[in-house]
Amino acid sequence: xxxxxxxxRKKISFAGIGLHxxxxxxxxxxxxxxxxxxxxxxxxxxxxxxxxxxxxRVVDTSLATxxxxxxxxxxxxxxxxxxxxxxxxxxxxxxxDSAEVPxxxxxxxxxxHLLKKVQxxxxxxxxxxxxxxxxxxCEDGDKWIRILPYNGLKITCEIDFAHDLIxxxxxxxxxxxxxxxxxxxxxxxxxxxxxxxxxxxxxxxLGGSLDNAVVVDRLGVVNExxxxxxxxxxxxxxxxxxxxxxxxxxxxxxxxxxxxxxxAQHLRIMQxxxxxxxxxxxxxxxxxxxxxxxxxxxxxTKAAGTKILPFLVPPTPSLAGGSCVA
Ligand SMILES: [Zn+2]
Numbered sequence: 001x002x003x004x005x006x007x008x009r010k011k012i013s014f015a016g017i018g019l020h021x022x023x024x025x026x027x028x029x030x031x032x033x034x035x036x037x038x039x040x041x042x043x044x045x046x047x048x049x050x051x052x053x054x055x056x057r058v059v060d061t062s063l064a065t066x067x068x069x070x071x072x073x074x075x076x077x078x079x080x081x082x083x084x085x086x087x088x089x090x091x092x093x094x095x096x097d098s099a100e101v102p103x104x105x106x107x108x109x110x111x112x113h114l115l116k117k118v119q120x121x122x123x124x125x126x127x128x129x130x131x132x133x134x135x136x137x138c139e140d141g142d143k144w145i146r147i148l149p150y151n152g153l154k155i156t157c158e159i160d161f162a163h164d165l166i167x168x169x170x171x172x173x174x175x176x177x178x179x180x181x182x183x184x185x186x187x188x189x190x191x192x193x194x195x196x197x198x199x200x201x202x203x204x205x206l207g208g209s210l211d212n213a214v215v216v217d218r219l220g221v222v223n224e225x226x227x228x229x230x231x232x233x234x235x236x237x238x239x240x241x242x243x244x245x246x247x248x249x250x251x252x253x254x255x256x257x258x259x260x261x262x263x264a265q266h267l268r269i270m271q272x273x274x275x276x277x278x279x280x281x282x283x284x285x286x287x288x289x290x291x292x293x294x295x296x297x298x299x300x301t302k303a304a305g306t307k308i309l310p311f312l313v314p315p316t317p318s319l320a321g322g323s324c325v326a
Pocket of ligand 1: 078236240
């Protein structure tokens with residue numbers, strides 16, 4: 001993991017449509033000072049109308065992740081946040097003129113492509129890394145997420161769909177900017193034909209098409225060009241998980257293992273982390289002259305944590321469920 005915070009060198013823009021709204025949207029990612037985190041600004045509602053990419057601002061996890069502060073709602077945040085977190089961009093302001101991040105091709109590929117092109121800029125402040133020191137488990141029926149101590153960020157996702165083409169898939173990755181860009185970023189979102197039709201009847205997935213999703217029917221993949229990876233489905237689950245965990249507001253050090261999990265479970269494990277400060281600590285990394293990396297603990301105690309951490313709040317009752325134990 002890297003010691004220092006990063007932003008991007010130049011602003012970049014994307015134009016597209018929202019997957020669920022079908023509405024056209026232009027989005028610009030701009031450099032930001034240290035400790036900004038990622039902040040979304042709804043330009044169509046005024047420059048003051050903004051929402052930080054933070055777990056306690058999540059208002060909906062049903063089809064995609066939506067965050068909001070007062071009227072400033074932004075939905076389908078996960079692929080853009082996955083691109084920023086995956087490439088190690090800590091600070092950025094994201095301006096958009098509609099309520100949904102453009103779906104692009106259904107993956108984080110287009111975001112990663114431009115982010116890599118403008119490159120990152122190292123900043124003069126250490127990253128605050130949330131290091132898991134004791135196992136955290138969050139179960140929700142047959143879905144669960146477990147985080148174990150690990151020196152780095154490792155992610156394992158498992159899925160199990162009753163469809164011959166998908167079935168059981170598992171993927172494990174040691175996360176670095178290059179492994180994320182090469183193995184995860186271009187995996188597209190997917191849906192089943194009959195579900196897509198139902199969603200459209202109910203006014204969702206209005207922007208969805210074969211240009212921005214892998215669609216599967218009983219016979220196989222409907223998209224003419226097929227899959228980008230044989231296991232594209234589970235790789236996309238890794239992308240969604242990375243994008244949602246970015247809502248912790250800082251990089252995570254640990255091994256996250258997620259089984260059949262979706263946005264709702266991603267939120268619950270973050271709430272479990274926030275509610276169990278004895279399972280983690282904040283550290284920063286320092287590079288010595290001989291290139292060894294020294295880890296320094298910044299925060300260890302629950303008492304200090306509740307004062308300085310805005311997210312050490314109890315889970316919102318309407319969003320909480322299942323059981324989370326250390
Ligand atoms: Zn997704």
